[in-house]
Amino acid sequence: MTRLADLAELVRAPAALSVPGDVLSGAAAAGALGPRTPALAGASVLLYWAGMAANDWADRRLDAVERPERPIPSGRVRPSVALGVASGLTAAGLAVATAAGGRRAAAVALPLAATIWGYDLRAKNTAAGPAVMAACRGLDVLLGASGGRVVRALPAALTVAAHTWTVTALSRREVTGADRRLPGLTLAGTALIALTTSARPTVLSGAPSSTGCVKRGPFLRLGELVPAVLAAGYAVRYGRAQARVLADPSPARVRAAVGAGITGLPALQGALTARAGARLLGLAVAGAAPLGRRLARLISPT
Numbered sequence: 001m002t003r004l005a006d007l008a009e010l011v012r013a014p015a016a017l018s019v020p021g022d023v024l025s026g027a028a029a030a031g032a033l034g035p036r037t038p039a040l041a042g043a044s045v046l047l048y049w050a051g052m053a054a055n056d057w058a059d060r061r062l063d064a065v066e067r068p069e070r071p072i073p074s075g076r077v078r079p080s081v082a083l084g085v086a087s088g089l090t091a092a093g094l095a096v097a098t099a100a101g102g103r104r105a106a107a108v109a110l111p112l113a114a115t116i117w118g119y120d121l122r123a124k125n126t127a128a129g130p131a132v133m134a135a136c137r138g139l140d141v142l143l144g145a146s147g148g149r150v151v152r153a154l155p156a157a158l159t160v161a162a163h164t165w166t167v168t169a170l171s172r173r174e175v176t177g178a179d180r181r182l183p184g185l186t187l188a189g190t191a192l193i194a195l196t197t198s199a200r201p202t203v204l205s206g207a208p209s210s211t212g213c214v215k216r217g218p219f220l221r222l223g224e225l226v227p228a229v230l231a232a233g234y235a236v237r238y239g240r241a242q243a244r245v246l247a248d249p250s251p252a253r254v255r256a257a258v259g260a261g262i263t264g265l266p267a268l269q270g271a272l273t274a275r276a277g278a279r280l281l282g283l284a285v286a287g288a289a290p291l292g293r294r295l296a297r298l299i300s301p302t
Helices: 003-010 014-020 020-030 038-058 061-065 079-123 128-145 152-171 183-195 218-223 226-247 251-275 279-286 288-296
Strands: none
Touching: 003 038, 003 218, 003 226, 014 128, 014 183, 014 288, 020 251, 020 279, 038 079, 038 128, 038 288, 061 079, 061 251, 079 128, 079 251, 128 152, 128 288, 152 183, 152 226, 152 251, 183 226, 183 251, 226 251, 226 279, 279 288
């Protein structure tokens, strides 16, 4: 009988802490934060877990050689169970998204689910792999924006997608190690992402503009620093891990950098959420980063 702990390892359960921030940052940017947002975040987590289970099912023969300790090659989870889990979670994620956000959410959730499965079954081992995975994360941000002005969430979606490209590109070298050009490229990308995200935040629709007739007090000026502080924290932690790969591009260092990219994503999402004007929510989103790092010691996110 399959144990719950083995299923948690199959879907890399702790890594799901990096997922709700996609939806929240998209909703904040689109002015769509509301009662439906938590349900859309839950749908996003279900689709993420589905993708992780489908990934292990698709890679079961390769993992038998490169990662025999994974749940399927070790015999702890049968391939049929993994496929059933992936299919069931996909159906559940689509159902929750549609129930919460109606047709507009379904119009994003369906392509998101298709892109996740397309990555796992086809694109992952091709040159298009990082771009397809980046598209998954970008669509996830737009799922949160589906109830508002989606066009306003495009910059956030592109930012999260760019970060995802760096993590995915590194993850393709977790077993073999990387040459120094790759971490150099991803590190430059991380610096650019942090720089653009730390730019002066916008204000949610309906809120008074700090450039208007409302006097800017110390609290407002302090609040404007939140995106910059969170973006800097993201850049330092993820950037430091990539710098170590630059110095020693061994598989262990690459895996550590990938883990830092996954567990550090909430800080970036928090910066984007705060930049849209939801500063307290942004801080709460970023708070998932240290929790994710703690849980990653128990179950690997890669």
